[in-house]
Amino acid sequence: TQLLEQSPQFLSIQEGENLTVYCNSSSVFSSLQWYRQEPGEGPVLLVTVVTGGEVKKLKRLTFQFGDARKDSSLHITAAQPGDTGLYLCALRNAGGTSYGKLTFGQGTILTVHP
Amino acid sequence: DAGVIQSPRHEVTEMGQEVTLRCKPISGHDYLFWYRQTMMRGLELLIYFNNNVPIDDSGMPEDRFSAKMPNASFSTLKIQPSEPRDSAVYFCASSIGTGGGNTIYFGEGSWLTVV
Numbered sequence: 001t002q003l004l005e006q007s008p009q010f011l012s013i014q015e016g017e018n019l020t021v022y023c024n025s026s027s028v029f030s031s032l033q034w035y036r037q038e039p040g041e042g043p044v045l046l047v048t049v050v051t052g053g054e055v056k057k058l059k060r061l062t063f064q065f066g067d068a069r070k071d072s073s074l075h076i077t078a079a080q081p082g083d084t085g086l087y088l089c090a091l092r093n094a095g096g097t098s099y100g101k102l103t104f105g106q107g108t109i110l111t112v113h114p
Numbered sequence: 115d116a117g118v119i120q121s122p123r124h125e126v127t128e129m130g131q132e133v134t135l136r137c138k139p140i141s142g143h144d145y146l147f148w149y150r151q152t153m154m155r156g157l158e159l160l161i162y163f164n165n166n167v168p169i170d171d172s173g174m175p176e177d178r179f180s181a182k183m184p185n186a187s188f189s190t191l192k193i194q195p196s197e198p199r200d201s202a203v204y205f206c207a208s209s210i211g212t213g214g215g216n217t218i219y220f221g222e223g224s225w226l227t228v229v
Contacts, residue, residue, distance in 0.1 A: 040222070042118075100162070101170055
């Protein structure tokens with residue numbers, strides 16, 4: 001069962017455009033992480049959002065955690081070719097028998113054309 | 115500091131052969147994860163360990179897959195016998211603790227092709 005749904009699956013845009021990627025769950029989660037993966041490498045953590053309504057900025061990237069803590073978004077302003085990659089959201093279990101388990105969404109493949 | 119180290123980086127093997135993938139986590143990390151990534155299924159958690167003890171192996175596809183962590187600095191993922199559908203990139207990752215803000219560090223992956 002997929003706990004996290006990401007949309008869109010694919011995104012192809014021109015340099016300079018803005019974009020938003022979404023991550024949704026039917027369950028409330030205590031925290032959510034966003035990762036970026038470049039071809040031939042492992043995912044790298046971008047940010048962790050913890051508080052409902054929280055907004056975090058990382059240069060041209062803005063991450064938002066929904067008020068109900070069931071959804072999150074990643075907005076990129078003025079995309080550049082270097083932003084090309086796979087963007088993944090991930091949920092880490094904070095309790096229960098699978099304490100610490102990290103589960104990923106399917107990801108959004110972003111291509112930014114020069 | 116060295117990150118998570120995986121070997122081999124690439125392996126091509128024939129169906130039916132045994133495959134062993136190796137991982138050295140970051141020193142001091144108490145959690146170790148094995149993931150498999152394919153285009154069709156994305157990044158799937160196979161198994162993870164805490165202090166060398168397997169916590170959740172519900173993602174291991176079938177009995178052909180096994181994972182061990184004999185000590186805090188080494189883990190293996192073994193496939194025996196291998197099948198073409200096992201072709202994927204296998205990632206090892208490690209972290210300290212389980213807090214939502216704890217960073218999980220991934221290795222560069224082992225690219226497995228079974229022909």
